[in-house]
Amino acid sequence: xxxxxxxxxxxxxxxxxxxxxxxxxxxxxxxxxxxxxxxxxxxxxxxxxxxxxxxxxxxxxxxxxxxxxxxxxxxxxxxxxxxxxxxxxxxxxxxxxxxxxxxxxxxxxxxxxxxxxxxxxxxxxxxxxxxxxxxxxxxxxxxxxxxxxxxxxxxxxxxxxxxxxxxxxxxxxxxxxxxxxxxxxxxxxxxxxxxxxxxxxxxxxxxxxxxxxxxxxxxxxxxxxxxxxxxxxxxxxxxxxxxxxxxxxxxxxxxxxxxxxxxxxxxxxxxxxxxxxxxxxxxxxxxxxxxxxxxxxxxxxxxxxxxxxxxxxxxxxxxxxxxxxxxxxxxxxxxxxxxxxxxxxxxxxxxxxxxxxxxxxxxxxxxxxxxxxxxxxxxxxxxxxxxxxxxxxxxxxxxxxxxxxxxxxxxxxxxxxxxxxxxxxxxxxxxxxxxxxxxxxxxxxxxxxxxxx
Amino acid sequence: xxxxxxxxxxxxxxxxxxxxxxxxxxxxxxxxxxxxxxxxxxxxxxxxxxxxxxxxxxxxxxxxxxxxxxxxxxxxxxxxxxxxxxxxxxxxxxxxxxxxxxxxxxxxxxxxxxxxxxxxxxxxxxxxxxxxxxxxxxxxxxxxxxxxxxxxxxxxxxxxxxxxxxxxxxxxxxxxxxxxxxxxxxxxxxxxxxxxxxxxxxxxxxxxxxxxxxxxxxxxxxxxxxxxxxxxxxxxxxxxxxxxxxxxxxxxxxxxxxxxxxxxxxxxxxxxxxxxxxxxxxxxxxxxxxxxxxxxxxxxxxxxxxxxxxxxxxxxxxxxxxxxxxxxxxxxxxxxxxxxxxxxxxxxxxxxxxxxxxxxxxxxxxxxxxxxxxxxxxxxxxxxxxxxxxxxxxxxxxxxxxxxxxxxxxxxxxxxxxxxxxxxxxxxxxxxxxxxxxxxxxxxxxxxxxxxx
Numbered sequence: 001x002x003x004x005x006x007x008x009x010x011x012x013x014x015x016x017x018x019x020x021x022x023x024x025x026x027x028x029x030x031x032x033x034x035x036x037x038x039x040x041x042x043x044x045x046x047x048x049x050x051x052x053x054x055x056x057x058x059x060x061x062x063x064x065x066x067x068x069x070x071x072x073x074x075x076x077x078x079x080x081x082x083x084x085x086x087x088x089x090x091x092x093x094x095x096x097x098x099x100x101x102x103x104x105x106x107x108x109x110x111x112x113x114x115x116x117x118x119x120x121x122x123x124x125x126x127x128x129x130x131x132x133x134x135x136x137x138x139x140x141x142x143x144x145x146x147x148x149x150x151x152x153x154x155x156x157x158x159x160x161x162x163x164x165x166x167x168x169x170x171x172x173x174x175x176x177x178x179x180x181x182x183x184x185x186x187x188x189x190x191x192x193x194x195x196x197x198x199x200x201x202x203x204x205x206x207x208x209x210x211x212x213x214x215x216x217x218x219x220x221x222x223x224x225x226x227x228x229x230x231x232x233x234x235x236x237x238x239x240x241x242x243x244x245x246x247x248x249x250x251x252x253x254x255x256x257x258x259x260x261x262x263x264x265x266x267x268x269x270x271x272x273x274x275x276x277x278x279x280x281x282x283x284x285x286x287x288x289x290x291x292x293x294x295x296x297x298x299x300x301x302x303x304x305x306x307x308x309x310x311x312x313x314x315x316x317x318x319x320x321x322x323x324x325x326x327x328x329x330x331x332x333x334x335x336x337x338x339x340x341x342x343x344x345x346x347x348x349x350x351x352x353x354x355x356x357x358x359x360x361x362x363x364x365x366x367x368x369x370x371x372x373x374x375x376x377x378x379x380x381x382x383x384x385x386x387x388x389x390x391x392x393x394x395x396x397x398x399x400x401x402x403x404x405x406x407x408x409x410x411x412x413x414x415x416x417x418x419x420x421x422x423x424x425x426x427x428x429x430x431x432x433x434x435x436x437x438x439x440x441x442x443x444x445x446x447x448x449x450x451x452x453x
Numbered sequence: 454x455x456x457x458x459x460x461x462x463x464x465x466x467x468x469x470x471x472x473x474x475x476x477x478x479x480x481x482x483x484x485x486x487x488x489x490x491x492x493x494x495x496x497x498x499x500x501x502x503x504x505x506x507x508x509x510x511x512x513x514x515x516x517x518x519x520x521x522x523x524x525x526x527x528x529x530x531x532x533x534x535x536x537x538x539x540x541x542x543x544x545x546x547x548x549x550x551x552x553x554x555x556x557x558x559x560x561x562x563x564x565x566x567x568x569x570x571x572x573x574x575x576x577x578x579x580x581x582x583x584x585x586x587x588x589x590x591x592x593x594x595x596x597x598x599x600x601x602x603x604x605x606x607x608x609x610x611x612x613x614x615x616x617x618x619x620x621x622x623x624x625x626x627x628x629x630x631x632x633x634x635x636x637x638x639x640x641x642x643x644x645x646x647x648x649x650x651x652x653x654x655x656x657x658x659x660x661x662x663x664x665x666x667x668x669x670x671x672x673x674x675x676x677x678x679x680x681x682x683x684x685x686x687x688x689x690x691x692x693x694x695x696x697x698x699x700x701x702x703x704x705x706x707x708x709x710x711x712x713x714x715x716x717x718x719x720x721x722x723x724x725x726x727x728x729x730x731x732x733x734x735x736x737x738x739x740x741x742x743x744x745x746x747x748x749x750x751x752x753x754x755x756x757x758x759x760x761x762x763x764x765x766x767x768x769x770x771x772x773x774x775x776x777x778x779x780x781x782x783x784x785x786x787x788x789x790x791x792x793x794x795x796x797x798x799x800x801x802x803x804x805x806x807x808x809x810x811x812x813x814x815x816x817x818x819x820x821x822x823x824x825x826x827x828x829x830x831x832x833x834x835x836x837x838x839x840x841x842x843x844x845x846x847x848x849x850x851x852x853x854x855x856x857x858x859x860x861x862x863x864x865x866x867x868x869x870x871x872x873x874x875x876x877x878x879x880x881x882x883x884x885x886x887x888x889x890x891x892x893x894x895x896x897x898x899x900x901x902x903x904x905x906x
Binding site for chain 2: 030031032033034035036037038039040042044045076079080081082083084119120121122125190192193195196197199200201203204205206211212218220221222223224225227228330339340341342344345346389390391392
């Protein structure tokens, strides 16, 4: 499955960018309610990027384009419980490590190395202890850890063929999962049942979920991770579900469909506004374009659509300048996609934000996770939405600020539209873009058709 | 869903056993690849036992039979992303807390309190910091933490009605999941597909898995948590899959069935040996009986069966004394079941082992997780098995030690039996036992029948 030349190429590219050695840890799975009952293991993405395979409790040391592997051989007890596992030497051969050592040797090889802190706290403590210095993600630092992060970001921002192959594998499974979810909804009584249909397709392909699925008739709760609600005729169901490939590459897809198979006219009206924003954003994407401008375009199309429906009042561009779109579309238009669903978000905004840029304090821009010019090889999501978030609509400050631009009576006619999002994964190419998720329909009538089948 | 009288009764019982205050933390979900991409939250079982509901980032202080709740209200930002959540006061009313405070007040209420370390390392560090002392599970300690553990163990060892109701809910869903898995196997091509059928039933009922499922044609790998293998006619599929109820109570069931719907005669022979051990163990169970004797009975029945098949040579009792059964049945006959699938295993052997007892260093006894006399209200698993574990069979030391008692040629005739386990969950009652998993057949022909349907 792994392509060794790609891995070696990644190591070589890193070596060309830094002049100090690097140690990257893979981490280990955290315990759930007792030590032996652990969460499924997920290797650190930076480690995965250079080794290709998810090894638990391992580390690599990169210097020039050489890779040394550090891991302990399985214990005899482990062989009893987990069967014959590959030895350190087996792994070293597979990933073409230049040397392979037991973990205890690592402490002798850490002079002047840079690293990136892992998420797993047990391993993080080991990192700190062995390196004897604090580890942090500091946007303003100039130390070697920071230089390493910037070097790795410059590699991971755009994807090589192996990465794209993996992302496409994950996407294809997610597309099928969504189709199955859409098809089965009329037979399902609860959110949990639809989620089970979708995730079981991902599981049947021996993949995992790249993030906790959102499958809800309350799409206005943006990160809703419960599945308790009954499906009722007239509800829209929002499903944000994406597979992760066996080698750890993510996909991220959202669709919204009517539980009873037919959008109401109010639902259809808003759906088409969101879809227009989605289509316009993808249409505008190309290398060199600022992603922030894509976001603002999406915001404008949504404002325009809501003006046409009589929900907002005023000139769409002025409305966006006032952040009035964000009453109904409070999040960013999307984010980087790669080994992580929000790629490299473990590094804060270092990956998402171009050098020298920081988060806006504007209500309509502050949640944007990506502010860079697009480059060929980048994969980003485009995910406009419309939500009636109670915390926003009932907020005295917002209510006052936007009282003049919202037609509250008109809005009441759209009370059966609590949350809509349409999300696709887009590859920026040399000549334009490729919609990697194109096999999953976006148009309302196409979705209704799947539900009839 | 929670029964407040039961919760108050548990608090009262604890108060009657200790004369110092207790603080229990719930923990938080660990990050996976970046902070916002976290594992599903699982509250600490000790916390759950007294509060009933899985609150994240909360703590309770118990003194006499009073409960004080410590948690912070959701931030405005959290309301935007996660919707309107219950406030501290809402929760306090629900669990009948005597007082409710923000988390920062906790530091003023920790004089002389005992605690139990949680699994979540971030919270564990907070515990250590606020209490300013090391936290450990020490079998020989006499400090208040240790006294608290023993008090809680004495409560959690036997189950009240609310606990049993939850365990039964989880079991009923697991039984259905197994039936669906058995029924669908002939249509499935891979282990992953059967796993998806089983887990999706659990997911569709809005439950989670109490542990990482084992669904494998290599049952001889005891903790096999990969699902890569193709199903081939002639294989046995071993599935160890159990749901956890919404309030956190576990179930734990294993069945083994033939991929093609029909046990071969060699498979059937060994299956019946394992089943005989399973049935005899359950038959012998009753209050007052030592669980260790149940284990030894299971071992003897397996040895006897293998002697009858010509695989082992000698007198069954002598074989068990020599640990020869453990060549093929290397693990314990079962364990406690409750809020954790190995209940209270976070406390090491404190819960599983009666005061003054420790693990045996015998090969055939050392993996036993429970060594206590049975008591009414206990739920334990009974899970004998037969495995051809390569790490054991090829081990020079074992080979030599057991060369005289194993008929290696005969064993070759059973090469299509790599791993079999049959596992049920049993409640000890005042008058005998109740097989909580009785709705899932154990007999070979019953299982074959399900596969025909």
